Ligand SMILES: Nc1ncnc2c1ncn2[C@@H]1O[C@H](COP(=O)(O)OP(=O)(O)OP(=O)(O)O)[C@@H](O)[C@H]1O
């Protein structure tokens with residue numbers, strides 16, 4: 001049996017986080033930071049799981065994990081099975097609401113539906129490591145979910161030869177959304193969609209994504225405040241506010257929707273000077289952050305990033321679920337290297353972590369290797385190892 005490496009990117013939301021959960025349009029792009037997974041069969045009917053980023057190494061006996069009978073629409077996902085989730089939480093037995101347990105339950109939920117008799121008879125090892133910070137707003141959960149979905153679909157032969165690239169990605173996207181539901185509760189699907197398809201896109205729940213050409217040329221500084229938070233909790237807090245004051249919150253969500261619409265207008269205006277485009281883009285960044293702060297998802301650390309960057313004339317907003325995690329700062333073309341260095345220095349003096357990035361790279365990919373590979377070796381190598389000279393297939 002071959003082994004499969006899979007890889008999928010994190011994401012950055014430029015405009016529209018939270019509002020997207022309520023059916024509004026959001027704008028997002030894939031990041032250069034990615035997660036990588038390795039899956040390969042065993043011979044002893046066990047599932048060996050190694051997730052060092054959440055400190056989990058554990059082996060389960062195949063017979064201990066229930067498998068679902070085939071359903072209508074197989075291999076596309078059936079509606080979420082809450083009873084199965086509860087059952088898996090008990091079997092996995094890693095406590096509730098911990099990073100490790102959510103990751104393991106998401107994996108087992110997909111395993112339970114996707115594992116064929118042939119693979120169940122052998123067992124498999126599954127391992128993930130990521131260059132993304134976990135729980136910082138850069139879509140680590142979605143990137144993990146896409147790796148799980150791609151690996152299990154491929155291992156079990158569901159990404160059949162003859163299925164075109166779009167159909168394959170669509171299947172991965174649907175299953176990674178299920179895994180995101182296990183981790184998040186009520187995700188919009190934007191994170192797994194961007195991680196699966198890559199690129200820079202406008203996203204609205206239930207609609208086809210719309211590519212946004214031109215975004216690849218934008219430069220951003222990402223600042224991880226290192227303040228931990230959980231997306232599920234931030235999303236639930238906004239929901240409480242919305243339930244309490246719907247007439248106040250709905251117009252705010254509509255305003256956020258219009259930010260993505262205005263952004264799209266900016267990029268489609270023929271002849272608009274780039275300097276003007278970037279200035280207006282920055283203004284939208286500012287307005288979006290203000291609305292998110294009003295929804296209660298900012299944090300003193302994120303306000304600190306805004307204070308420092310605005311002193312040097314730069315616009316920042318929180319990105320992802322907020323409450324800590326990461327902020328995004330637009331680097332206009334006229335901003336000097338020295339200014340960027342000063343901003344970074346000031347932010348890092350606060351204990352934050354900075355990295356420059358662009359958005360819009362490739363989505364999920366698979367690399368098929370002949371024969372077994374050592375997981376230890378896989379885990380001991382850095383990202384570059386996987387990207388050098390290897391023939392990744394991005395489903396194209
Ligand atoms: N490398 C990884 N290995 C295993 N599990 C992971 C990994 N990365 C993320 N996870 C899972 O995702 C959870 C973090 O998800 P969460 O949605 O709170 O943060 P995020 O995805 O980084 O941020 P956001 O959703 O705002 O972009 C972890 O608790 C863990 O269950």
Ligand SMILES: C[C@@](O)(CCO)CC(=O)[O-]
Pocket residue numbers: 013016017018019020021137139184186187188189190191231235320321
């Ligand atoms: C906060 C949120 O809008 C984005 C998290 O990256 C949640 C979601 O869309 O699922």
Ligand SMILES: [Mg+2]
Pocket residue numbers: 139140141142184191231
């Ligand atoms: Mg997430």
